Structure formats: C-alpha cells, structure tokens
Amino acid sequence: MPVQNAKYDSRSYRAFRLLNTVILLGVIFVTLFPFLNVVAKSFSSEAAISAGEVNLIPKGFNVTTYKVVLGDSAFWTGYRNTIVYTVVATFISLVFTTAFAYVLSKKDLKGRNALVGFAVFTMFFNGGLIPNYILITNLGMKNTIWAVVLPNAINVFNLLVMKSFFEGLPHELEEAGELDGLGTYGILFRIVLPLSKAIIATMFLFYAVANWNAWFGAFLYFDDKNLFPVTIYLRNMLAGVTTSDSLGGGTADQTQISSNLRSVTMVLTSLPILCVYPFVQKYFVTGVTLGSVKG
Structure with a gap:
C-alpha cells in the first residue's frame, strides 16, 4: 500500500493529472463555446453583433x-x-x-x-x-x-x-x-x-x-x-x-x-x-x- 501511494504521489503522476485536467477543460470549453456564444448574442445589441464584438459575454445588453x-x-x-x-x-x-x-x-x-x-x-x-x-x-x-x-x-x-x-x-x-x-x-x-x-x-x-x-x-x-x-x-x-x-x-x-x-x-x-x-x-x-x- 505505501508503494502504491508513492506511485500516485509521484511527480510524473501529478504531471499526468495536470495535463489530463487541462485537456479535459479544453474539450469542455470547445464544446460549450458555440452554445455560450449563441446565448451571448441573444442578449447583445445589433451594433455589437454586426461589429463581431460578441464572444462569451453579451454587449449592449437588451431583451x-x-x-x-x-x-x-x-x-x-x-x-x-x-x-x-x-x-x-x-x-x-x-x-x-x-x-x-x-x-x-x-x-x-x-x-x-x-x-x-x-x-x-x-x-x-x-x-x-x-x-x-x-x-x-x-x-x-x-x-x-x-x-x-x-x-x-x-x-x-x-x-x-x-x-x-x-x-x-x-x-x-x-x-x-x-x-x-x-x-x-x-x-x-x-x-x-x-x-x-x-x-x-x-x-x-x-x-x-x-x-x-x-x-x-x-x-x-x-x-x-x-x-x-x-x-x-x-x-x-x-x-x-x-x-x-x-x-x-x-x-x-x-x-x-x-x-x-x-x-x-x-x-x-x-x-x-x-x-x-x-x-x-x-x-x-x-x-x-x-x-x-x-x-
């Protein structure tokens, strides 16, 4: 059991977990970006949309x-x-x-x-x-x-x-x-x-x-x-x-x-x-x- 704990606490395993977390967060962001962009545009002004200024946060908020x-x-x-x-x-x-x-x-x-x-x-x-x-x-x-x-x-x-x-x-x-x-x-x-x-x-x-x-x-x-x-x-x-x-x-x-x-x-x-x-x-x-x- 101590050997196994040492394995999971090793530097290489921590690096693997960090890399895995970064990759998965990137996948989540790429997956969510189109939908979040659509939501942001739905609350944005015509001028901001036409200028291509809307990404993830609405600009010129309106409903x-x-x-x-x-x-x-x-x-x-x-x-x-x-x-x-x-x-x-x-x-x-x-x-x-x-x-x-x-x-x-x-x-x-x-x-x-x-x-x-x-x-x-x-x-x-x-x-x-x-x-x-x-x-x-x-x-x-x-x-x-x-x-x-x-x-x-x-x-x-x-x-x-x-x-x-x-x-x-x-x-x-x-x-x-x-x-x-x-x-x-x-x-x-x-x-x-x-x-x-x-x-x-x-x-x-x-x-x-x-x-x-x-x-x-x-x-x-x-x-x-x-x-x-x-x-x-x-x-x-x-x-x-x-x-x-x-x-x-x-x-x-x-x-x-x-x-x-x-x-x-x-x-x-x-x-x-x-x-x-x-x-x-x-x-x-x-x-x-x-x-x-x-x-």
Whole structure:
C-alpha cells in the first residue's frame, strides 16, 4: 500500500493529472463555446453583433427580441405542440422498445434470431421518402399527431442497447419470481423494470431529445400551421421564411430583431431539454455502460 501511494504521489503522476485536467477543460470549453456564444448574442445589441464584438459575454445588453418572440402566438403554439408530441412519442417509444427488447433478450425464444435480423435490417434499409408519405396518407394519419409519433417509435440502436441490458440481468431473479407464482408480466413489472431504472432513464433521454428536435416529419406530413412544432418555427427562422417584419415592431426594433432572432429562438427551443438533462444525467453513463457489455 505505501508503494502504491508513492506511485500516485509521484511527480510524473501529478504531471499526468495536470495535463489530463487541462485537456479535459479544453474539450469542455470547445464544446460549450458555440452554445455560450449563441446565448451571448441573444442578449447583445445589433451594433455589437454586426461589429463581431460578441464572444462569451453579451454587449449592449437588451431583451427586445425575447419580448417580441415570446409575444408571438405562433411560437407558443409550436411550443405547446412540441411538448405534446415529445411526451406522447417518448412514452410510446419507451413502451414499444422495452417490450420488444425484453422479448428479444429471451434466448430460448423461437424465431429470436429472425426478429433481431428483421430489426437490424431496418437500420440500413427503408421504404424511402415517397412510399412512406403515401403510406402515412393512406392510413389517414396525415395532419394528425400519429404521423410524427408512430413512424419512428422504435430506434433500433436503442433497442439493441436495451436488449443487451436485459440479457445482463441475473436469470435467477426471474426463476425466483416464477417460483413465487409470478407470470411473465408480473416478472417484467415487479422484478425487471424496477432493476432497469438506469437504462429506462437513458432511453428516455435519447428519445426525448430526438423527438424534441425532430422537425422533418412535421414538415412533411402537416399542412395546418397550427400543428407545427416549435422546431418548424426555428427552421423558418434559419431559412428566413419568418422575418422580423412578420413579428412586428418599429424600424429600430426590426433591425435589432433581425440581428439576433436566430440566437434567441435557438436558446428558447433548447432550454427545456437543458433543464431535463440534469435529472437523468446520473443514470446516463450507467445505463449505456451496462447496456453495452454484451452484443
């Protein structure tokens, strides 16, 4: 033990820890800089943004664009729609993925390899954009919530991770449950799921982020603007479809709005996910690690 302590207190190890800390801090800074720059620009004046003076600290602090965007009814309609779509789609995805993964984790299941192969096949091949559009339309799901929450209900990567996690659970626990008179659903709900909080939280984060940021499905299947999620609002900002003129305001306000409209919209659309992440982050590494032990 003294030898080991001397090793960790040696000059070379202290130098390694210092270098490692510096590198990791550099990675953190490079990762956070774009987002912090966007936040700073969202609170900066038009003159400072045009002059390229904004980096990490806002200059010429103002909230004009925030007031105008938050006063736009289309923004709040999109926000409400996004929340509904995300909650419903994430719940459906968790239910389908958990059920399918639990079935695939049973090695004595007949046709198990065929089911796994079928799932993996969809990772590389799909029907294509036009056939999918025709299918959704013929099923009567166009301009309904089901057009955006059902087509991508199961992500195959998440399915395989969850399957590996279930395979890693001690089989003796399920056998004990059977001896106590529990059926398949009893074992799943009373034994397996309580032990799977880490992987479920991880899948919740994956699906929630993906559904919150999704926009193409809504863009493709929705004709009614009242059904658009907030990501379509952001997409229109970036594409220049919605301008400061359409948001109102005087000439001076329009100049200010046009300078940081995109930054403000990106901050407002990213904020909910940033608020949710700290509550599930503690499960994130554990869930992915445990689910990646087996292939």
